[in-house]
Amino acid sequence: MSIDTLAQEHPGPHDVSHIRKVAMWVFLGSEVLFFGSLITTFLLYRTRIGDGPGAAEIFDIPFTSVSSFILLMSSLTMVMAHHSASRKDWRQMRVWLVATAMLGIVFLSGQVFEFTEFVEEGLTVSTSPFGSSFFVLTGVHGAHVAVGVLLLLATALMSFTGRLRDGEGMNVEIIGLYWHFVDVVWIVIFTVVYLMQV
Amino acid sequence: MLMATMTPTLEAPPAARRGVWGWLTTTDHKKIGILYGSSASVFFVVGGIEALLIRVQLATPNGEFLSADAYNQMFTMHATTMVFLVIMPAAAAFTNYFLPLLIGARDVAFPRLNALSYWVFLFGGLFLTVSFFLGGAPDGGWFGYAPLSTQVPEVVRMDYWALGLIIIGLASLLASVNFITTIFTMRAPGMTLMRMPVFAWMSLVVNFLLLFSLPIITVGLIQVFLDRNIGTLFFDAANGGDPILWQHLFWLFGHPEVYVLILPAMGIVSEVLPTFARKPLFGRSFVIFSGIAIGFMGFGVWAHHMFTSGLGPVAESAFALTTMFIAVPTGVKIFNWLGTIWGGSLRLNTSMLFSLGFIAMFVIGGLSGVTHAAAPADWQQHDTYYVVAHFHYVLVGGAIFGLISGLYYWWPKITGKLLDERLGKWHFWLMMIGFNLTFAPMHILGLNGMPRRTYRYPEGLGFEFWNAIATIGSFLIGVSMLVLFWNFYRTRRRGEIAGPDPWDGRTLEWSISSPPPEHNFDQIPVVEREDDFWHRKYRTAEDGTAIAIEPPPNMEFERDEDIHLPSPSFYPVLAAAGMFLVVMGLVYVPWGLIAVGAGAVTTLWGLFGWSMEPITREEH
Amino acid sequence: MSDTAHAHPTPRDYWLIALILAVITGAEVSVTYIDALDSVVAPLLITMSAAKFAIVVGYFMHLKYEQRIYRNLFLMGIIAAPILFGTVLLTFGVLIGD
Incomplete structure (x- = not known):
């Protein structure tokens, strides 16, 4: 990778949308290492189940597949929101933003339900290193989804005031990048943590 | 420069920018740089006192001055303070103040985010330091090896450590996103990446290192905190956890961190030497690419800190090789610096002396570092004072010398007055002698088998003499610092006025007044080559000497009409204060949850107010 | 700088991409239930997951066009x-x- 391809050699007039997108992609690069550390911990501990239940006994693949599918589809609604925003169709944009947030909330509810089930079946954070690493990895991901839901709802609400109208398309695009990234992380978690362990 | 929709606001509302309130709400990268630098100085005094207490304890065999408990707190906090609260923010101070000036910008990409970084760092530092008064400071080493960091959960000291480092890390992460974005998007016209000053390049590498290493240790710190507080088993060997995982997570961060500490100093030296040798940096692109190579390779050597943890011969050989290889780009830089001063017309002022001292001391530290690269030799040296000697040569003789060189170099630009040279030379020689008296004997102590982190040693092992010398040396360093602080004070009272370009400098910051105007450049410069400012002043004669261009270039420009400065904002400091409440409360769960709640609300209030604030420059 | 951004996909493209993602997810879940594939299930899953990753990043996050x-x-x-x-x-x- 040559230096020239890393950035244009002659930066033009400062374009705020460009500046923000660079910042967001830089941040997401960092998040890759963040989730990488958590997934590594899980992979190291996936078979260290002590006296507690293991992955094959406890995972409910059909249930998790459905909730994974829901999160995946939220990326579709998110990109539709961005599309509406770029056409300055604020009403449609709000509809898609709220739809995305709702799908996120459904996913989070599924996670809460799943966690409760697991605890009832005898897997907690202190049962085994497997339990610790599973709950912390998926929990931290859930926290990212929750932050995303807050951002989506806040943007939808603020768009009513009209104060951020000029920057709206930009905000939706940046939040979209974050949201898609959180979805992409779940794509990896669903495969590596769930499907490959049963 | 910025196509904004608002009317020009060069003159900010005067009430908003004065006094304490002005500092609390500032979004000016120069003021934030000064804040970083002042905070780093205060923490330097704290960390220095901790070091002197350690040396008093070790001055004689069977020292009675500190208890074992107090000693553990001292060496843990000395290292944590010096690494996270002194060298990193001191480098951040120079980056904040000078990066925009060096690349010809009016501010960083996100001025309010920049303020947030500073305030979160400051609150994190205070959080770590107040632990001394709330039941004792962290005492498990700056590396926090499990189980030292995870045992005895009812004593909250290591909770302070884990949470403190998490939020200081958050501050650095936000800053790194900000600086990387600034470098990629805010350069002046014609300021291509390869024309950027070397200090800006080294900042870029440092911020990428932080960007990719901080998330790793953050995960480790979260795991430590959870192990201590909700009973997870990440590092609990009795229940299947693996403390070695912590070592990997820590050193995956910890080794790049070593380069985070040294690269800014290398960048400073690469600015200072050409200025005072009146020659361009020798092999400029080699210096830059060596810096990039160090950045990449810095991620490939972490396990050499773990040679005694039983990695097995394959892994140990591989990491021994990568460790030896990383000496190559470092060596390249040394020769480039020597090539720069070779045949130059040297001006041996204090800044230059510290840069030359940097080269000499860093070579010693680098060479003793290579001796650890061979795993079998490392097994002998591990956890002895030999290692302490090595890393103090690179971190004090290297990083601190480089930063002090930058301080003498850029002080006139920041304050408009030159630091006193006579006092400066006293400072340099006292520090040089004191430093070598303190740390050179530690090589011998280490090879004689004196272990690190023990609070006393018995008589008759041959450790007495060199320990006494080291303690004397450490107080000489202390005296040299008093000279520096006296120099600050004296210069403030009656320092010589510097003028815009006291050193006949090469880079853009010397083309504007000292201190710079709030908007930095009246007109954004158009850059045509490396060391553009120098070439506006001098042309090269046939024999290679520089000839001043007559008449001297006019540096007075008409002021751009559409200059937009970031408005001051109260919300960054508010959000940071909220985070302080959150971590404070987390130490004292369950009743601390009230503080957690209050802090979370405060932070959200800050962030919400932030996003609703009237459109400012970063928003257009 | 927007001139470097090529024509973005249309909503119809987005729905199509979502359909492809859904199909791959279905295939992922299915292969874990087919015992005959046990020996190759890991590489299959990793490949399919990487494909989904690339599709979301490339099309939904517009990385391909930017x-x-x-x-x-x-x-x-x-x-x-x-x-x-x-x-x-x-x-x-x-x-x-x-």
Whole structure:
């Protein structure tokens, strides 16, 4: 990778949308290492189940597949929101933003339900290193989804005031990048943590 | 420069920018740089006192001055303070103040985010330091090896450590996103990446290192905190956890961190030497690419800190090789610096002396570092004072010398007055002698088998003499610092006025007044080559000497009409204060949850107010 | 700078992409239930997951259509993470069968 391809050699007039997108992609690069550390911990501990239940006994693949599918589809609604925003169709944009947030909330509810089930079946954070690493990895991901839901709802609400109208398309695009990234992380978690362990 | 929709606001509302309130709400990268630098100085005094207490304890065999408990707190906090609260923010101070000036910008990409970084760092530092008064400071080493960091959960000291480092890390992460974005998007016209000053390049590498290493240790710190507080088993060997995982997570961060500490100093030296040798940096692109190579390779050597943890011969050989290889780009830089001063017309002022001292001391530290690269030799040296000697040569003789060189170099630009040279030379020689008296004997102590982190040693092992010398040396360093602080004070009272370009400098910051105007450049410069400012002043004669261009270039420009400065904002400091409440409360769960709640609300209030604030420059 | 951005996909493209993602997810879940595929299930799953990853990043996050700087910044993390963490897991003997 040559230096020239890393950035244009002659930066033009400062374009705020460009500046923000660079910042967001830089941040997401960092998040890759963040989730990488958590997934590594899980992979190291996936078979260290002590006296507690293991992955094959406890995972409910059909249930998790459905909730994974829901999160995946939220990326579709998110990109539709961005599309509406770029056409300055604020009403449609709000509809898609709220739809995305709702799908996120459904996913989070599924996670809460799943966690409760697991605890009832005898897997907690202190049962085994497997339990610790599973709950912390998926929990931290859930926290990212929750932050995303807050951002989506806040943007939808603020768009009513009209104060951020000029920057709206930009905000939706940046939040979209974050949201898609959180979805992409779940794509990896669903495969590596769930499907490959049963 | 910025196509904004608002009317020009060069003159900010005067009430908003004065006094304490002005500092609390500032979004000016120069003021934030000064804040970083002042905070780093205060923490330097704290960390220095901790070091002197350690040396008093070790001055004689069977020292009675500190208890074992107090000693553990001292060496843990000395290292944590010096690494996270002194060298990193001191480098951040120079980056904040000078990066925009060096690349010809009016501010960083996100001025309010920049303020947030500073305030979160400051609150994190205070959080770590107040632990001394709330039941004792962290005492498990700056590396926090499990189980030292995870045992005895009812004593909250290591909770302070884990949470403190998490939020200081958050501050650095936000800053790194900000600086990387600034470098990629805010350069002046014609300021291509390869024309950027070397200090800006080294900042870029440092911020990428932080960007990719901080998330790793953050995960480790979260795991430590959870192990201590909700009973997870990440590092609990009795229940299947693996403390070695912590070592990997820590050193995956910890080794790049070593380069985070040294690269800014290398960048400073690469600015200072050409200025005072009146020659361009020798092999400029080699210096830059060596810096990039160090950045990449810095991620490939972490396990050499773990040679005694039983990695097995394959892994140990591989990491021994990568460790030896990383000496190559470092060596390249040394020769480039020597090539720069070779045949130059040297001006041996204090800044230059510290840069030359940097080269000499860093070579010693680098060479003793290579001796650890061979795993079998490392097994002998591990956890002895030999290692302490090595890393103090690179971190004090290297990083601190480089930063002090930058301080003498850029002080006139920041304050408009030159630091006193006579006092400066006293400072340099006292520090040089004191430093070598303190740390050179530690090589011998280490090879004689004196272990690190023990609070006393018995008589008759041959450790007495060199320990006494080291303690004397450490107080000489202390005296040299008093000279520096006296120099600050004296210069403030009656320092010589510097003028815009006291050193006949090469880079853009010397083309504007000292201190710079709030908007930095009246007109954004158009850059045509490396060391553009120098070439506006001098042309090269046939024999290679520089000839001043007559008449001297006019540096007075008409002021751009559409200059937009970031408005001051109260919300960054508010959000940071909220985070302080959150971590404070987390130490004292369950009743601390009230503080957690209050802090979370405060932070959200800050962030919400932030996003609703009237459109400012970063928003257009 | 928007002239570097090519024609973005239309809503119809987005729905089509979502359909492809759904199909791959279905295939992923199915292969874990087919005993005959046990020996190749891991590489199959990793390939399909990587495909989904690339589709979302490339089309939904527009990386395919945007300036190369975004892609390069993100790629640094994407390349660094498997190398670093793969090495860590190798030193524990995790990836070479335990």
